[in-house]
Amino acid sequence: MNIWIYILRRTLYIIPILVGVTFLIFVLFHLVAGDPTYLLLGKHASVSQMEALRTELGLDRPWFVQYWDVLKSSFTFDFGRSWASKQNILDMVKQGAIPSLTLTLPAFIIGLFLSIAISLFVSFHRGKPIDRVVVFITVALMSFPSLAYILFGQYFFGYKWGLFEISGYEFGFPYFIPYVILPGMIWVAVSLGPDVRFFRTLMLDEIYQDYVRTARSKGMTERAVLFKHVLKNAMIPIITHVMNQIPFLFLGSLLLESFFGIPGLGSLILEALNNNDFPTIKAMAVLIAVIYTFFNLVMDILYTVVDPRVRLG
Amino acid sequence: MKEKMKKSIPFFTLASSFLLSGAIFFLVSCAKKDKAGEKVLHLPVSAKIKGMDPIYTNDRYSVNAVGRVYEGLLSYHYLKRPFVLEPNLALAMPQVQDGGKTYTFKLRPGVLFHDDKCFPGGKGREMVAQDVVYSFKRTIANPKALGWWVIDGKIAGGNDFREKVAKGKATMESPIEGLKALDRYTVQFKLTEPFPQFLYAFAMTFFFVVPHEAVKHYGEEFINHPVGTGPFTLKEFKRTNRIVLHKNPTFRKKLYPSEGTPEDRKEGLLADAGKQLPLVDKLVIHINVESQPRWLSFQAGKLDLLEIPKDNFDTVVTPSRNLSPKMKKKGIKLHITPALDVTYTAFQHKNKLFSNLKLRRAMSLANDPHISNNLFYSSTALVAQSIIPPGIAGFISGFKNQWVGPDVKRAKKLLAEAGYPGGKGLPVITFDTSASTVSRQIGEFFKKRMDLIGIKVQVITNPWPELQKKIQTAQTMIHSLAWGADYPDAHNFLQLLYGPNKAPGSNGSNYNDPEFNQLFESIRTLHDSPERTKLYEKMYKIAADRLPWIYGVHRQSFIMTQGWLKNFKKMEFEQGTEQYLSIDLEKKKQLQAHF
Numbered sequence: 086m087n088i089w090i091y092i093l094r095r096t097l098y099i100i101p102i103l104v105g106v107t108f109l110i111f112v113l114f115h116l117v118a119g120d121p122t123y124l125l126l127g128k129h130a131s132v133s134q135m136e137a138l139r140t141e142l143g144l145d146r147p148w149f150v151q152y153w154d155v156l157k158s159s160f161t162f163d164f165g166r167s168w169a170s171k172q173n174i175l176d177m178v179k180q181g182a183i184p185s186l187t188l189t190l191p192a193f194i195i196g197l198f199l200s201i202a203i204s205l206f207v208s209f210h211r212g213k214p215i216d217r218v219v220v221f222i223t224v225a226l227m228s229f230p231s232l233a234y235i236l237f238g239q240y241f242f243g244y245k246w247g248l249f250e251i252s253g254y255e256f257g258f259p260y261f262i263p264y265v266i267l268p269g270m271i272w273v274a275v276s277l278g279p280d281v282r283f284f285r286t287l288m289l290d291e292i293y294q295d296y297v298r299t300a301r302s303k304g305m306t307e308r309a310v311l312f313k314h315v316l317k318n319a320m321i322p323i324i325t326h327v328m329n330q331i332p333f334l335f336l337g338s339l340l341l342e343s344f345f346g347i348p349g350l351g352s353l354i355l356e357a358l359n360n361n362d363f364p365t366i367k368a369m370a371v372l373i374a375v376i377y378t379f380f381n382l383v384m385d386i387l388y389t390v391v392d393p394r395v396r397l398g
Numbered sequence: 399m400k401e402k403m404k405k406s407i408p409f410f411t412l413a414s415s416f417l418l419s420g421a422i423f424f425l426v427s428c429a430k431k432d433k434a435g436e437k438v439l440h441l442p443v444s445a446k447i448k449g450m451d452p453i454y455t456n457d458r459y460s461v462n463a464v465g466r467v468y469e470g471l472l473s474y475h476y477l478k479r480p481f482v483l484e485p486n487l488a489l490a491m492p493q494v495q496d497g498g499k500t501y502t503f504k505l506r507p508g509v510l511f512h513d514d515k516c517f518p519g520g521k522g523r524e525m526v527a528q529d530v531v532y533s534f535k536r537t538i539a540n541p542k543a544l545g546w547w548v549i550d551g552k553i554a555g556g557n558d559f560r561e562k563v564a565k566g567k568a569t570m571e572s573p574i575e576g577l578k579a580l581d582r583y584t585v586q587f588k589l590t591e592p593f594p595q596f597l598y599a600f601a602m603t604f605f606f607v608v609p610h611e612a613v614k615h616y617g618e619e620f621i622n623h624p625v626g627t628g629p630f631t632l633k634e635f636k637r638t639n640r641i642v643l644h645k646n647p648t649f650r651k652k653l654y655p656s657e658g659t660p661e662d663r664k665e666g667l668l669a670d671a672g673k674q675l676p677l678v679d680k681l682v683i684h685i686n687v688e689s690q691p692r693w694l695s696f697q698a699g700k701l702d703l704l705e706i707p708k709d710n711f712d713t714v715v716t717p718s719r720n721l722s723p724k725m726k727k728k729g730i731k732l733h734i735t736p737a738l739d740v741t742y743t744a745f746q747h748k749n750k751l752f753s754n755l756k757l758r759r760a761m762s763l764a765n766d767p768h769i770s771n772n773l774f775y776s777s778t779a780l781v782a783q784s785i786i787p788p789g790i791a792g793f794i795s796g797f798k799n800q801w802v803g804p805d806v807k808r809a810k811k812l813l814a815e816a817g818y819p820g821g822k823g824l825p826v827i828t829f830d831t832s833a834s835t836v837s838r839q840i841g842e843f844f845k846k847r848m849d850l851i852g853i854k855v856q857v858i859t860n861p862w863p864e865l866q867k868k869i870q871t872a873q874t875m876i877h878s879l880a881w882g883a884d885y886p887d888a889h890n891f892l893q894l895l896y897g898p899n900k901a902p903g904s905n906g907s908n909y910n911d912p913e914f915n916q917l918f919e920s921i922r923t924l925h926d927s928p929e930r931t932k933l934y935e936k937m938y939k940i941a942a943d944r945l946p947w948i949y950g951v952h953r954q955s956f957i958m959t960q961g962w963l964k965n966f967k968k969m970e971f972e973q974g975t976e977q978y979l980s981i982d983l984e985k986k987k988q989l990q991a992h993f
Binding site for chain 1: 446448449451454456541543544546550564618619622623636637638640683684685687688690691694695697698700861862866867870871881902903906942
């Protein structure tokens with residue numbers, strides 16, 4: 086199939102996905118969540134004030150009219166304003182996505198390259214002391230809760246030794262860098278354990294395949310064997326792993342952002358849920374669905390690039 | 399090949415580590431620092447700021463944010479306690495006529511709004527009486543405005559105007575009978591009935607003065623573009639991260655107070671008397687929800703004050719309520735101030751079970767607010783004896799409520815007299831509370847205490863809106879809440895037990911005591927006087943004896959300030975108080991050497 090037709094077809098999938106996601110969110114919100122007017126008007130709210138607010142928010146209209154509005158805003162990306170903070174939701178997302186990405190993207194890329202490099206190295210030395218040491222370290226890294234890394238890192242690197250900023254964030258390059266180094270290092274440390282173990286297993290699955298032995302017997306260098314054959318053949322699960330993680334990079338990291346005072350998107354959904362802030366919940370659900378669909382499409386296309394046996398269709 | 403790889407790895411590792419460390423330390427040095435000689439206040443905030451439109455501010459953090467850039471006609475004296483209202487944008491206290499139904503304010507001439515592009519040529523114009531009228535009208539006309547409860551039914555023609563606006567039959571230009579600008583500097587309010595607490599409205603952020611040009615120019619974005627007359631102007635507003643404000647260059651002549659208590663003088667709080675406000679050049683508000691970074695930043699000297707986080711309390715405050723020697727050595731000071739609030743467990747009086755006074759007393763005696771204080775507030779709070787907190791007229795110092803526990807023996811006896819010996823015959827009592835961890839723990843502790851006398855309690859946690867809904871529709875048996883003062887008057891607490899304020903009004907427990915109601919009605923129109931205080935005290939005693947609620951605690955704030963921070967005095971209504979604070983730069987340099 087022509088790649089453009091495939092992309093068009095997959096892009097059109099977004100329509101039923103958005104209809105489904107918005108309907109689910111709409112039903113859940115109206116069934117489970119309480120009346121937002123109690124929260125919005127505070128402790129002195131009167132019945133008439135709550136009724137007036139319900140009318141203003143359109144909550145007294147028939148459900149299908151309300152749902153039509155939800156659907157419309159999802160396709161136009163006009164999410165309006167947050168009920169809780171009265172801020173423009175798209176502005177909130179834009180303002181939050183940049184700090185989130187400045188933290189998560191470099192940390193993710195560094196973590197990914199490090200874990201692939203380490204896993205290639207240890208799979209090459211499988212069974213030797215270095216392999217055992219790395220496995221031990223990765224298990225140890227995985228054994229600590231991420232909060233422990235944060236508390237430890239912030240106390241020693243930030244406060245005690247004064248190497249990094251304890252918390253805060255500055256917008257603009259290069260001012261943000263001092264504030265994301267420590268949380269970025271923690272991100273890498275937290276992800277290194279599971280990622281190295283995962284990639285090591287992938288590499289080991291490949292390293293004893295016949296084609297590797299064939300390549301070696303043909304006199305290929307170890308570097309060529311590892312990078313041209315082993316790594317390339319392990320690319321399908323690596324791409325799946327990476328592409329599944331990318332959408333979450335936009336959402337930031339709740340714990341890291343909250344402890345390091347990074348104004349990202351990490352807490353936006355949680356805050357919206359606590360406040361029964363339906364427009365923000367809806368906007369975030371729609372954006373996640375769109376990002377997820379997009380990266381799934383990219384993933385499918387990348388499969389065809391790394392493995393000629395895979396056909397789009 | 400293997401050998402080659404082995405050799406190249408240490409070199410590669412060394413070189414890359416060296417380069418990486420160099421890059422990191424270069425980049426770390428990019429962090430912005432304060433300019434030398436500039437007085438910059440660094441203050442922490444533990445919640446995200448919703449915005450800075452006065453009509454939408456009802457949480458402490460937004461109220462404070464608004465108070466830095468906007469002002470009201472009146473404000474609280476910074477040093478005097480109990481709290482005293484004084485003129486702010488008003489030239490003097492209002493003339494009260496017509497038996498307390500007419501308030502006429504003369505405004506201070508020459509007060510300018512901040513320079514902003516919403517004004518012609520970007521120059522802030524003079525604030526006039528019409529701006530005060532406009533600012534009140536914004537709350538009256540807007541169903542989402544949070545300050546409507548203060549003036550609901552109070553301003554003549556106000557409710558009528560609100561209804562007409564809702565129906566599209568009136569606009570912001572339409573007149574309101576009881577709200578008029580008599581001339582450029584005179585504004586008059588006519589009330590439907592005398593309401594002595596009305597004066598407090600002028601110190602509440604809901605009614606701080608805004609220019610109509612800014613509201614029109616910024617539209618819905620006005621919430622992020624404050625244009626007031628206040629001591630600071632907004633330079634940067636990142637609602638989840640940081641707020642930066644600069645000293646307002648066109649701020650009117652406003653001087654640091656020269657009156658205070660002898661204790662204030664001793665503490666050096668009058669050293670800056672007569673100096674032009676604000677005393678600092680810049681204000682940086684650091685927003686951080688988690689307590690550890692706030693705590694570490696304060697310890698590192700990067701914040702000028704800090705409310706001590708619960709988890710760190712015992713490490714810095716001794717059992718005798720002094721600072722630890724380590725903190726003292728750094729020049730840090732401790733300020734302990736009672737908050738104007740009360741925590742309580744309310745009985746649902748619509749439920750006939752709780753019309754039994756002996757049952758209510760038995761439950762109160764079985765409870766142990768002292769242990770609760772220790773467990774949940776690190777013994778920093780004061781055990782409440784009745785509804786009014788210390789610091790306002792009506793609170794009786796030294797009063798001991800005989801029904802406040804713990805006294806399990808008496809509780810058991812009373813429970814038997816109530817007709818439920820050992821809890822027999824009683825249904826399981828549901829205890830509704832909010833979904834936070836501490837609220838749940840408080841519920842579990844209450845359950846354990848009631849178990850001691852045979853009463854079975856089931857703790858139900860609810861998301862906040864759900865709890866509010868249950869209370870407003872009288873679906874709880876007992877529920878746990880706290881109330882913080884909106885203004886420093888016992889009226890604000892006593893109205894919580896006034897029968898006609900029943901749910902969905904503020905009396906969520908639906909307590910309805912004819913004698914209490916009658917007393918409340920008699921104080922409604924009374925101005926501050928010994929006579930009114932006597933009536934407040936009588937109601938305090940009734941609330942203590944008849945236990946419409948089981949009383950919890952009055953919380954206290956424990957704040958640490960750096961040795962270089964000058965003029966700090968904790969204020970319950972703290973909007974705009976940063977204008978009085980100052981930094982001793984010389985001392986800061988000296989003390990920071992110890993950090």
